[in-house]
Amino acid sequence: MLLPDHQYLCADSLQACLKTLRESGERTHVVAGGTDVIFNMRLRLFQPDIALSIRRVAEIQQVEELPDGSLRIGAGCRLVDLAENPVINERYPAFADSIRAVASTHIRNIATLGGNICLKTRCWYTNNSEQWRQGVKECFKTDGDLCHVIKSSSLCHAINNADTPLPLIVLGAVLTLQREGGSRDVPIAEFYQKDGMDHTVLEADELVTHVTLPPCADRTVFLKIAARKGMDFSQAAIAGRASGTGSQAGEVRLVLGSISMAPIVLHEPARLIAEQGITDAAIEQAEEKVRAELGELTSLYARAGYKAHLAKILVRRALKALREM
Amino acid sequence: MAKHLISLTINGDTYEDLVVSDNQTLLDVIRGEVGLKGTKRGCTTGACGVCTVNDANGDAILSCMTHVLEWDGEAITTIEGLADTGDLDAIQKAFVHYGAVQCGSCTPGVIMSAKALLNAHPQPTEEQINEAMAGVLCRCTGHVKVKEAIRNAHRIEEVVSHAAGD
Numbered sequence: 001m002l003l004p005d006h007q008y009l010c011a012d013s014l015q016a017c018l019k020t021l022r023e024s025g026e027r028t029h030v031v032a033g034g035t036d037v038i039f040n041m042r043l044r045l046f047q048p049d050i051a052l053s054i055r056r057v058a059e060i061q062q063v064e065e066l067p068d069g070s071l072r073i074g075a076g077c078r079l080v081d082l083a084e085n086p087v088i089n090e091r092y093p094a095f096a097d098s099i100r101a102v103a104s105t106h107i108r109n110i111a112t113l114g115g116n117i118c119l120k121t122r123c124w125y126t127n128n129s130e131q132w133r134q135g136v137k138e139c140f141k142t143d144g145d146l147c148h149v150i151k152s153s154s155l156c157h158a159i160n161n162a163d164t165p166l167p168l169i170v171l172g173a174v175l176t177l178q179r180e181g182g183s184r185d186v187p188i189a190e191f192y193q194k195d196g197m198d199h200t201v202l203e204a205d206e207l208v209t210h211v212t213l214p215p216c217a218d219r220t221v222f223l224k225i226a227a228r229k230g231m232d233f234s235q236a237a238i239a240g241r242a243s244g245t246g247s248q249a250g251e252v253r254l255v256l257g258s259i260s261m262a263p264i265v266l267h268e269p270a271r272l273i274a275e276q277g278i279t280d281a282a283i284e285q286a287e288e289k290v291r292a293e294l295g296e297l298t299s300l301y302a303r304a305g306y307k308a309h310l311a312k313i314l315v316r317r318a319l320k321a322l323r324e325m
Numbered sequence: 326m327a328k329h330l331i332s333l334t335i336n337g338d339t340y341e342d343l344v345v346s347d348n349q350t351l352l353d354v355i356r357g358e359v360g361l362k363g364t365k366r367g368c369t370t371g372a373c374g375v376c377t378v379n380d381a382n383g384d385a386i387l388s389c390m391t392h393v394l395e396w397d398g399e400a401i402t403t404i405e406g407l408a409d410t411g412d413l414d415a416i417q418k419a420f421v422h423y424g425a426v427q428c429g430s431c432t433p434g435v436i437m438s439a440k441a442l443l444n445a446h447p448q449p450t451e452e453q454i455n456e457a458m459a460g461v462l463c464r465c466t467g468h469v470k471v472k473e474a475i476r477n478a479h480r481i482e483e484v485v486s487h488a489a490g491d
Contacts, residue, residue: 001369003348005326008394035390038350039370051347055395080384104460106374106438109384110391230459231372 003038004047011052014059017207018180020052025204028052032076033111035103036119044130045120045141060114060209063087069215075114075175075208079164080105082113092213094220094239095167101224102163104231114208117165117175117188121158121196121261122233123149124300140197147196149298158196159300161258165192166239167222168211169263170253176210177202185212192262194295199261218243218251219325221318225310227301234258235302236310240318247278247323254318256311258301259294266293269315278323286319287312331397335359336406345393352376352388355403363404363433364388374461375434378403383444385437385457404433407440416440419474419481422488427466435461439475447479 011017021028029048031037032055040046054060060076063085071087082088083099102108102116125148126133126141138144140156149157165188173188188211191200202208221240226232237257242249252273254266269286276282290312297304330342335355345354355364355378367375369389376389379402388401407414413421416439426432435458442449442457449457454475463471477484 002353003350003392005348007327008347008392010394031392034392034395035371035387038390038392042369051392053392053395103371104374105441105457106377106385106387106460107371107390109380109386228459230456 001042003041004044006041006048007050009050009052010056011054012056014057014178014207014209015180017052017054017057018178018205020050021205021207022180024050025206028204030054030207032115033078033107034115035107035111036115040120043127045126054207060207066212071213073113073211073213075112075117075210077113079108079111079113079116083108092167092171092216092220094222094241095164095171095213097222098163098167098224098237098239101222101234101237113164113211116162117168117191117208117211118200118202119160119162121156121160121199122300123156123158123196123298125149126158150296153296155194155261156196157261157296157298158199159258159260159298160192160196160199160262161233161300163222163224163234163237163257165263166237166255166257167220168213169255169265170220170239170241171216172214174212174214175208176212177206178209179203179206183209189263189265194260194262196261216241219245219322221321221325223314223317223321225314233301236307236314238311238314238318240322242273242278242319242322249273249278249322252278254315256294256314259297259307259311264294266290266315268293273319278319283316283319287316290315329394329397331394333359333393333396333398334400335361336402336409337400347392347394349393350389351378351391351393351396351401354393355388355401361403361405364437365430365433367431367434372462373431373434374438375431377434377437377441377461379437379441379444383441385441385460387460402437402440404437407436414440415481416443416474416478418485419478420471422481422485423470423474423477425466425470425474427463431461431463435463435471439471439478442475443478449475 027049060074064072089096147153168188224237241253243251252270256264268289365375367373381400
């Protein structure tokens with residue numbers, strides 16, 4: 001099926017890209033690798049007037065080490081290059097694992113980090129062909145006013161399936177969002193919103209240009225469960241971080257993904273482990289505290305009840321993996 | 326909708342002044358405008374891999390998931406490019422020898438994915454094969470023979486002549 005009619009523009013510099021976004025951001029969709037955008041355009045879920053390619057914007061394709069020990073990664077870097085980057089593999093192994101967990105080699109050869117961070121939320125109803133959607137009533141995503149997944153909800157419950165944001169949240173990464181004549185830094189944990197429609201704080205005239213990772217000496221882990229290892233979106237995924245060694249852990253962070261409209265930072269389980277250490281007894285208690293923090297669950301790539309089970313299992317596996325490191 | 330003139334090098338042949346529109350993908354132009362029908366159209370969602378071609382670095386990319394205008398001035402290789410001297414490529418010979426083809430619908434995508442792997446790793450490990458081939462689906466012949474062909478592609482002449490009793 002052909003893509004809907006639109007104008008294709010290729011920005012050859014960051015300045016040119018931001019200028020187009022200022023002039024016509026509302027009517028424009030940025031295309032980095034395009035693997036998510038083109039898919040959604042083909043389904044007629046995105047019908048922008050302009051597709052703005054940033055593949056030739058060289059300013060956002062560098063990985064730089066900053067004097068304070070941080071690593072600044074251009075959002076336009078291809079996932080395949082980042083997965084092979086020796087500095088990322090050495091200093092941020094969980095982040096490297098999450099990059100390798102995204103889709104297949106084919107997709108990673110063209111998809112970018114910025115694209116995965118901005119990945120649109122997905123849902124069993126809307127991520128279908130236009131003809132299929134005509135058989136059901138319009139929902140929030142298709143200019144209607146209901147959510148098929150949770151009928152009583154006033155919000156869209158489409159799920160955020162991105163993998164790389166999870167380790168970026170536990171690592172305390174900061175995103176740089178640029179617009180013409182200005183720029184702001186947003187911690188990635190504050191970038192996402194619990195709304196399937198308006199799932200990030202990114203404005204129409206802004207572009208995610210860089211991701212800055214502070215130094216991290218703690219143990220980190222990333223685990224993903226999907227139907228097939230090579231290709232599928234996660235049924236559930238987790239990133240974890242713990243200071244200390246062995247079962248000692250002063251500070252613990254756990255973030256679950258592919259469960260809800262935004263990544264879920266688990267507070268109570270992390271607090272419990274930080275207090276008691278990563279012992280078998282504490283892990284058992286932490287698991288029991290997971291469900292309460294997940295909120296309403298919906299089914300995408302796995303049934304809601306199974307997702308609650310996976311969340312618990314992933315917390316257990318992540319904590320045990322951290323203890324072994 | 327506006328038309329554009331682009332140049333695209335496919336299998337070493339440069340197509341100047343290809344007339345394309347904004348909403349065409351690389352696959353649309355390879356099949357529709359240039360007329361090379363070896364590259365197949367499958368799921369068009371990035372899940373099946375049958376539209377795989379190789380970019381100038383020899384990496385596997387999905388031609389249905391990218392605007393053709395992204396590729397103005399660039400070079401790609403399609404399945405037709407592997408045998409353009411008249412002789413089959415080693416990976417194609419291996420597919421024939423090991424019977425890694427059944428209905429053939431996915432074969433161009435499977436072979437171009439395998440070719441990309443062999444470009445980077447002429448003698449790949451099991452793990453490298455699994456990772457490189459995870460993005461393409463074959464629903465009839467299975468993946469065992471495909472993997473056997475890839476594993477032995479680097480020494481296929483020897484395998485074939487041995488089998489023929491030379």
